[in-house]
Each structure stands twice: as structure tokens, then as C-alpha cells.
Amino acid sequence: MGKKLRIAIIGTGIRGTGCFTALLKEREDAEIAAYCDNNRKRAEKAAEIYQIHPAIYTSVEEMAAREKLDGVIITVPDCFHHEYAVKALNSGWNVLIDKPLATNVKDCQDIIRTAEKTGKTVMIGFNLRHHPVLKRLKEIIDEGVLGKVFLCENREFYDGGRTYMSRWNRLFQYTGGLWIHKGSHDFDIFNWLLDFPKPLRVTSFAAVNVLNPDGLPFPQEAGHKPGPDCSVCYYKDRCKDKYELSREELQLWGPEEVAEDGYVKNLCMYLSDKDNHDNGIAMVEYEGGLKASHFECFIGSKSDRIYTIAGDRGIAEVSLTDRTIKVTPRWRRDGESVTYRVGGEMEGGHGGADPSLVDTFCRVLRGEAIPNSTAEHGLLSTSIGQAAEISRREHRMVEISELYR
Ligand SMILES: NC(=O)c1ccc[n+]([C@@H]2O[C@H](COP(=O)([O-])OP(=O)(O)OC[C@H]3O[C@@H](n4cnc5c(N)ncnc54)[C@H](O)[C@@H]3O)[C@@H](O)[C@H]2O)c1
Missing domain, CATH: 3.40.50.720 (NAD(P)-binding Rossmann-like Domain)
Structure with missing residues (x-):
């Protein structure tokens, strides 16, 4: 070596x-x-x-x-x-x-x-591109099993996403919005699976529907305000959403570290100031008539990304949590549905994706490989995320070309 x-x-x-x-x-x-x-x-x-x-x-x-x-x-x-x-x-x-x-x-x-x-x-x-299930899905698409793809959907449920409302991720000024912070992964997966077609226009709807003061999961007692963070909250022992800092977080965000910059990790997710969403839907139209929709739900205890990819020869339905890809041919006489269970290589963060990254x-x-995810790919997914963010704030469809003027 x-x-x-x-x-x-x-x-x-x-x-x-x-x-x-x-x-x-x-x-x-x-x-x-x-x-x-x-x-x-x-x-x-x-x-x-x-x-x-x-x-x-x-x-x-x-x-x-x-x-x-x-x-x-x-x-x-x-x-x-x-x-x-x-x-x-x-x-x-x-x-x-x-x-x-x-x-x-x-x-x-x-x-x-x-x-x-x-x-x-x-x-x-x-790192999602390194996820074994998505790598297999990409092979299936590239092998032509689904034929010409025209429609994609991803529904993302992310339990951990609630904690976005407890720290810097909750604010547009630090993230450019969650369609960029979080969605850039997902828009990149569409771009990559579809071989980087040109995105043309985007529309989205997103809001904070649950993680606001009306959604507090306990009745308040007179004279006792909740918050400001879970460590000191009067209701911490009865709040179903108490954010338990991990052992590592307790060390990295100990009293001395917090005194240095005032960055607290477990602000009350219901009461914190925020201008990013806790749920939303975005739709992208690409050149060539391709369409993709991305659904983000940060409420609830379920975490999964569930994809449906439709082509003129078949449909793939994918769950990252179940690690399955079910392929149903368009004409059943060509064969019944096949379900691939993707195992192996799952050790490490994000289903094995982080070690591979x-x-x-x-x-x-070392000069032994060229990057499989480049700055140009980053630009492409940020452009979709930025358009989605403008769309949700201005209630209109946004042409990607606007962002390049
Ligand atoms: N690929 C993924 O799956 C994935 C997952 C989570 C986060 N991320 C990305 O990783 C990055 C970090 O996220 P995180 O959750 O680790 O955040 P974090 O808050 O845990 O860590 C951020 C660190 O940056 C430091 N910092 C803040 N402002 C700084 C500045 N101006 N100069 C120097 N240091 C500064 C903080 O002190 C802190 O140590 C983000 O860009 C996030 O989008 C990616």
C-alpha cells in the first residue's frame, strides 16, 4: 500500500x-x-x-x-x-x-x-446512489426490463425528519428549504435512474401541518410553558416526541460545546421558530414527457422510501426498508411478477450506502476511479429543489430556466 x-x-x-x-x-x-x-x-x-x-x-x-x-x-x-x-x-x-x-x-x-x-x-x-436496492433498481432499468420509463414516484416517510424542526434544518436560511436539504437526495435519484434527462418545470405544495403549537401531544397545565428544549421541558416525561440525544450527541453537545456557540440540538419541535415544511409533495416534468413526483412526510414513526417506476414494458415497486423490488411485466403472458430481495452489502449507514460512498x-x-456523483449532478438536483421551494412559497409552477437567468 x-x-x-x-x-x-x-x-x-x-x-x-x-x-x-x-x-x-x-x-x-x-x-x-x-x-x-x-x-x-x-x-x-x-x-x-x-x-x-x-x-x-x-x-x-x-x-x-x-x-x-x-x-x-x-x-x-x-x-x-x-x-x-x-x-x-x-x-x-x-x-x-x-x-x-x-x-x-x-x-x-x-x-x-x-x-x-x-x-x-x-x-x-x-449516498443513496450507493444503496444496494437502488443500485439493483438502476440495473433493472438500464437492462430495459421496464422498457421506456415515463412515470416515477417516490414516497418518503422519515421518522428522523421530525428532528429537523429541532435544529438548524428547520430554517430556510441554513438549508435553502427542505426540498433542497432533504429533497436533493431524492431528485438526484430520479435524475440518476432516468439517465439525467433535462428537468423543465416543477410544482410543489408543502407546509407545517403538525409540528406547530396546536399539535403539542399533551394537555398544558396553567403556569407551565413547554420547551424551550427537551432537556429542560416541564413535560419531558410525558411528551411522546421528547428528543433523546444519543450518547454521541450528549458528548458533542455537552454544556461546554453549547456554551461555545449556543447551538442546541433538541429545541421543542412544536414551538421552535421554523419556515421549512414537515410534509409536502413536489412534481417534476422532464424533457421527453417524463414525470416524477416526490412526497415527503416527516410525521409518524415509519421510515421508508417507496418507489414506483412505470415503463412501457413493466412496473417496478420498491421499498428500501423491505429491501424489495417487485417487477410486474406489462403483459402477464410474458411472465408473472418477480420480487427481488436485495441482501448483502447492507452493513453501515444508510443501508450500506455510506461505506461505499x-x-x-x-x-x-488515488486516481483509481472517477466520481460517480459530480458537481453537475449536485447542480441539477439543487435546481429542482430550488424550483420546488419557490413553487411552494409563491404558489406557482416554476420553469427551471428561470433559475439560470
Ligand atoms: N448524505 C446524507 O445522508 C446526510 C445525512 C445527514 C446530513 N447530511 C448533510 O451533512 C451536513 C452536516 O449535517 P449534520 O446533521 O452532521 O449537522 P450537525 O449540526 O450535526 O453538524 C454540523 C457541524 O458544523 C459545524 N458548523 C456550523 N457552522 C459552521 C461554520 N460556519 N463553520 C464551520 N463549522 C460550522 C457545527 O459546529 C457542527 O459541528 C449537512 O450539509 C447535511 O445536509 C447528509
Whole structure:
């Protein structure tokens, strides 16, 4: 084996540690040379938890002056992706940006221009593409089993999505809206499955219907206000939605870390200020008459992505949680429905997708692979998400071309 890859992680929160630190630490061909986070205490605590010894920085400029790196992984809140990606590329580093690429089309275009100018590589963390069930679905579509695809649907139920309302994810200013923050995964999956047709127009409806003060799941007593966060709430022992911080969160968001920047992870999801949605539907029309719809529901205890893909020779129905793909041919005389159960390779985050993502990035850094998810793909999915966000706010259908003017 050659020299170890020297990788820095910018943003040492849950993704930066629980996914990327944990996975890189297991690899023999890479080391985490540096951490960069504006909260030094959190970065130091992360290093302590994972028993690693990276150099710790609070600014990229300082890191650039001192470190020779092969690549950086950017896992700060979405609104900072653009700033850090441009700085990283200009520092001569290859970059893996966890989704989304950036929170609007203009910032995505700027990242692409900077990558071209510096000759550095940008890969985007569309880990769903590495999901074994979706990889198999893509093969089925590419083999022509469904014929010419014309209609796609994804219904996403995400229990963890409720917690978006408890932290930065609840606000447009940090995310560009959940159609970008969360939907960029899902729009990318449509784009990828369909071989990147040009999206033309988008319409969406989304709102906060449940996670508002009227939805509090307990009667209030006179003189006792709920909140502001689950750790101190008077109703914490009877609230069905009490957010229990994980062991790692309790450490990374301990009193010293919170004192540093005031970032609390478990604000009351019913009372917190928010301008992102807790449920919604978006529809995309692509060139060639292709249509896709994406449904997001962050209420309830179910988590799954359930796809239906319709082509002129058959229909596929997919559940990521059940790990099944049921294919029904259009003319039954061609055969009965076939259900594929996709096993194996499921170890690790997001059904085995995260280890595969990290492995691909390391191989890209070694020059042994080219990124399978590029900045251009990130731009495409952000453009759909941004159009969906404008549509839901302005109650109109949005032409993608508007975003490029
Ligand atoms: N691909 C996926 O499945 C997936 C899943 C979850 C999150 N994500 C993405 O990962 C990124 C991080 O999400 P998370 O849930 O880990 O968030 P987090 O809040 O747990 O961590 C964010 C970290 O960034 C640091 N930070 C905040 N502002 C900063 C700044 N200006 N400069 C430097 N550091 C700053 C915080 O101190 C914190 O340590 C987001 O972009 C999110 O969209 C991707």
C-alpha cells in the first residue's frame, strides 16, 4: 500500500463524525489529518470520542497555511457548503461535499467554475446512489426490463425528519428549504435512474401541518410553558416526541460545546421558530414527457422510501426498508411478477450506502476511479429543489430556466 491519504473533515457534527470519521478510521489507506469546525470544543470532543489525533482548526485559511491534504470532506450546515467548497478548491484540495452541493443554483455554478479553474475534483455525497436496492433498481432499468420509463414516484416517510424542526434544518436560511436539504437526495435519484434527462418545470405544495403549537401531544397545565428544549421541558416525561440525544450527541453537545456557540440540538419541535415544511409533495416534468413526483412526510414513526417506476414494458415497486423490488411485466403472458430481495452489502449507514460512498471518494483521490456523483449532478438536483421551494412559497409552477437567468 502507498502513502496514506491525508483527509480533513470540515464540520465535526453528526455526519462529520458518526459517518465520515467512523468510516475513515477503519481504513488502512487513509487518515484524518485535520478537523475544522467553528466550534473548537466540539472538534476536540469528536477527536477524543474517536480516539484520533487530527490537527484542529477553526478556520480553513489557517488549515490551508499548515496542511498538505489529498482531500477534504465538507459536513457543515448546507448554507456554508459554497463558502467552504470554494476555499477548499482554491487551497488545492479535492472535495467531497455532503449533499446538497449548495443551497441555490448560482452558488452551485460558482463551485463548478472554481473546480474547473483549479483543476480539482468535486464529488457530492449522494449516498443513496450507493444503496444496494437502488443500485439493483438502476440495473433493472438500464437492462430495459421496464422498457421506456415515463412515470416515477417516490414516497418518503422519515421518522428522523421530525428532528429537523429541532435544529438548524428547520430554517430556510441554513438549508435553502427542505426540498433542497432533504429533497436533493431524492431528485438526484430520479435524475440518476432516468439517465439525467433535462428537468423543465416543477410544482410543489408543502407546509407545517403538525409540528406547530396546536399539535403539542399533551394537555398544558396553567403556569407551565413547554420547551424551550427537551432537556429542560416541564413535560419531558410525558411528551411522546421528547428528543433523546444519543450518547454521541450528549458528548458533542455537552454544556461546554453549547456554551461555545449556543447551538442546541433538541429545541421543542412544536414551538421552535421554523419556515421549512414537515410534509409536502413536489412534481417534476422532464424533457421527453417524463414525470416524477416526490412526497415527503416527516410525521409518524415509519421510515421508508417507496418507489414506483412505470415503463412501457413493466412496473417496478420498491421499498428500501423491505429491501424489495417487485417487477410486474406489462403483459402477464410474458411472465408473472418477480420480487427481488436485495441482501448483502447492507452493513453501515444508510443501508450500506455510506461505506461505499467513502470507498469511492478514497479511490477517486488515488486516481483509481472517477466520481460517480459530480458537481453537475449536485447542480441539477439543487435546481429542482430550488424550483420546488419557490413553487411552494409563491404558489406557482416554476420553469427551471428561470433559475439560470
Ligand atoms: N448524505 C446524507 O445522508 C446526510 C445525512 C445527514 C446530513 N447530511 C448533510 O451533512 C451536513 C452536516 O449535517 P449534520 O446533521 O452532521 O449537522 P450537525 O449540526 O450535526 O453538524 C454540523 C457541524 O458544523 C459545524 N458548523 C456550523 N457552522 C459552521 C461554520 N460556519 N463553520 C464551520 N463549522 C460550522 C457545527 O459546529 C457542527 O459541528 C449537512 O450539509 C447535511 O445536509 C447528509
